[in-house]
Structures are given as structure tokens and as C-alpha cells.
Amino acid sequence: MINKKQSIAILNSTAPFASTNGKDALDLALIFGSYEQNTSLFFQGDGVYQLVKKQSPDKISTKDYLKTFAAFEFYDIKHIYVCAASLDQRALSDDFHIDNVTVLTTSEFSKELHARKIILRF
Amino acid sequence: MILTYLGEKIGTDKQGYLLDFKQWNEELADLIAQNDQFELTSAHWEVIHFVRSFYLQYNTSPAIRALTKAMKAEFGEEKASSRYLYRLFPEGPAKQATKYAGLPKPARCI
Amino acid sequence: MTILHLIRSSAFSSNDLKQCISNIEHYDNVVLLDDGCYNINHPLMKQLQDKSSMINLYIVKDHAQARAVNFDDISKEVLNSITMTELVALTFSNDSVVTWQ
Incomplete structure (x- = not known):
């Protein structure tokens, strides 16, 4: 059950490396996690590119913040949602670089988002 | 701050954190701890x-x-x-x- | 749980409006402001208007007029023009606010 009062959604809508949006979203998620806030991550639009396997940010001299996603369990981030339509549009499979990701239809995705008290979009 | 280790200069920030984590080894860790007068068990x-x-x-x-x-x-x-x-x-x-x-x-x- | 959706960018140059539309539920409120006013003439506007029976759709009048965006052709039952003061009131009457920009 989601505690609506305090639940936080972090909505990722941008691809990982050209902007700092993804890294900023991650930093915020880890801070909320450290303070035991009920935080869920949402990936939609180009945000789904953050979950693609076998990326090599070192080739473009960028820090690999995606590696940190695997540590979410230690920050109590249990809910990670991805929009299926966004994957389809980009010809991506549901084979991600982290486990425990839930793929939702567009309408399920929207309903989960509406269940959160605070929504922060990156 | 600069640490000297085996005649080599190792860069750290003001608080003594290594600038390059790849330079680390256990002896260097001991050296950093000694500078803080801290004993590692x-x-x-x-x-x-x-x-x-x-x-x-x-x-x-x-x-x-x-x-x-x-x-x-x-x-x-x-x-x-x-x-x-x-x-x-x-x-x-x-x-x-x-x-x-x-x-x-x-x-x-x- | 209602969301106040703030559309601040033009769908002619970004995907924000499209993503917003996929996250609209019954009773939500949607406001066009800043460059979001240009969406009046975007094909996606039809999808928003189709939802007008389940949502409230607004445009910030000053922002539209500043850009010479004309919305007189759209019925007031579909699109309401508001002031910034009324926008502030909307932020209090919804459960959460998402800015799409």
C-alpha cells in the first residue's frame, strides 16, 4: 500500500547523458531514501533510455551514474515503473540493467502517478 | 594537500580525501589515518x-x-x-x- | 487524487504535451501558460479537447495575448481563460502539481 500522504514520485523523462536531469533525479531519490521517504521512480518518454543495458558513458567521459541504480534496495526504493508504450515506440525490450522493474501500460502508469502526493519531473 | 608516499606525491583535497581513488592501497590508507592520529584495527x-x-x-x-x-x-x-x-x-x-x-x-x- | 498539469512548452518543439496527455485522469486540471499557449494550434490540442468533458482546461490570458495567440474560436465550455491569481488558487485546489517543460 502506498501512503498517499508522503509518497513521492520521481518522473524521469529525459535520456541519460546530454543533460544532468537523470543524475539530479537520482541524487534526489537517494536523499529521499536516506531520510526514509516513500519514494518511487517512474520512467517514461526518453527517460526509458536510462534503463537500457550495456551503456558505456566512459566513452564520452561521463560518470556512470546508472551503476548506482543497482543500489536502490539499500535506499528503500522498491517501486520502479516503466511505461510500456515508451519502450515500444523506441524499439526497446524490457531487458533492463536492473531487476525489479515493473512495466505498466500507459493508463496503469498514469494511475500509479496519480496515487503519489508529490510528483517531481526531470 | 599533498601526501608523499614512496617518494611519490599523492593529491588530496583540503580534508585529506584522495583526489584519485585509483591511487589507493592499504599502506596509503594507514598513512592518511596516521595524519589524523587514528588507529585502524x-x-x-x-x-x-x-x-x-x-x-x-x-x-x-x-x-x-x-x-x-x-x-x-x-x-x-x-x-x-x-x-x-x-x-x-x-x-x-x-x-x-x-x-x-x-x-x-x-x-x-x- | 487530482493533478494540476502545467504546460509550459510548445509541442512543436518538445514532447512534453504528449507525455502530459498520457498522464491525464478524470477531474485533472490542465493549464496552458508561457510557450504552452502555442499548443492551441497544435494537432495534439484535439486530444485535449476530446477530454474536455472529464477535465478542466485553462489558458493564462496574459501569456496568450503576449504571444498574439488567439483562442476566441474555442468554446468557453472547452477552454477557460484565467489570470495568474486564479492559477495560484488552482495550485491549492489540486492534490499535486506537475510542470511539463
Whole structure:
């Protein structure tokens, strides 16, 4: 059950490396996690590119913040949602670089988002 | 700040954290601890190695809460309390252990 | 749980409006402001208007007029023009606010 009062959604809508949006979203998620806030991550639009396997940010001299996603369990981030339509549009499979990701239809995705008290979009 | 180790100059920031985590080894860790007049026991080393492997795996220095959770998964309940870790590292486990593990100071420093 | 959706960018140059539309539920409120006013003439506007029976759709009048965006052709039952003061009131009457920009 989601505690609506305090639940936080972090909505990722941008691809990982050209902007700092993804890294900023991650930093915020880890801070909320450290303070035991009920935080869920949402990936939609180009945000789904953050979950693609076998990326090599070192080739473009960028820090690999995606590696940190695997540590979410230690920050109590249990809910990670991805929009299926966004994957389809980009010809991506549901084979991600982290486990425990839930793929939702567009309408399920929207309903989960509406269940959160605070929504922060990156 | 510059440390001299085996005739080589090793760069650190103002608080003594290594600038390049790849330069780290156990002797260097001892040297950094000596500068702080801090003695490293085997219990300290266990945490230092753990924090370092956490960083190498996840590319981030763990804050205290994540550190205790991850240690619980590895070593079990008794070593996974923040009380145990604060006894070992009175200035803050995340802050101090990362320093001797040659890692950047955690940005989220709790 | 209602969301106040703030559309601040033009769909001619970004995907924000499209993403917003996929996250609209019954009773939500949608406001066009800043460059979001240009969306009046975007094909996606039809999808928003189709939802007008389940949502409230607004445009910030000053922002539209500043850009010479004309919305007179759209019925007031579909699109309401509001002031910034009324926008502030909307932020209090919804459970959460998302800015799409």
C-alpha cells in the first residue's frame, strides 16, 4: 500500500547523458531514501533510455551514474515503473540493467502517478 | 594537500580525501589515518574494504543508512547497526570510512 | 487524487504535451501558460479537447495575448481563460502539481 500522504514520485523523462536531469533525479531519490521517504521512480518518454543495458558513458567521459541504480534496495526504493508504450515506440525490450522493474501500460502508469502526493519531473 | 608516499606525491583535497581513488592501497590508507592520529584495527578494515567495494560496484559512496543496510546483507545484524559503526568511526562512518578507503567524501553526508 | 498539469512548452518543439496527455485522469486540471499557449494550434490540442468533458482546461490570458495567440474560436465550455491569481488558487485546489517543460 502506498501512503498517499508522503509518497513521492520521481518522473524521469529525459535520456541519460546530454543533460544532468537523470543524475539530479537520482541524487534526489537517494536523499529521499536516506531520510526514509516513500519514494518511487517512474520512467517514461526518453527517460526509458536510462534503463537500457550495456551503456558505456566512459566513452564520452561521463560518470556512470546508472551503476548506482543497482543500489536502490539499500535506499528503500522498491517501486520502479516503466511505461510500456515508451519502450515500444523506441524499439526497446524490457531487458533492463536492473531487476525489479515493473512495466505498466500507459493508463496503469498514469494511475500509479496519480496515487503519489508529490510528483517531481526531470 | 599533498601526501608523499614512496617518494611519490599523492593529491588530496583540503580534508585529506584522495583526489584519485585509483591511487589507493592499504599502506596509503594507514598513512592518511596516521595524519589524523587514528588507529585502524581489523574491524575498521572490514568496513573500509566494504565501503570501497560498494563504491566500485555502485559508483557512489554510501550514506550511513545505505551503508548499514548493505552491511546487514553482507555481515548480518550485529555489525549493521549505526551504533556499531559510530563506535568504530566517531566522526561519522560514511565520512570517515570513505576517507580511509580512498573515496570521495559522500555528497549526501548522513 | 487530482493533478494540476502545467504546460509550459510548445509541442512543436518538445514532447512534453504528449507525455502530459498520457498522464491525464478524470477531474485533472490542465493549464496552458508561457510557450504552452502555442499548443492551441497544435494537432495534439484535439486530444485535449476530446477530454474536455472529464477535465478542466485553462489558458493564462496574459501569456496568450503576449504571444498574439488567439483562442476566441474555442468554446468557453472547452477552454477557460484565467489570470495568474486564479492559477495560484488552482495550485491549492489540486492534490499535486506537475510542470511539463
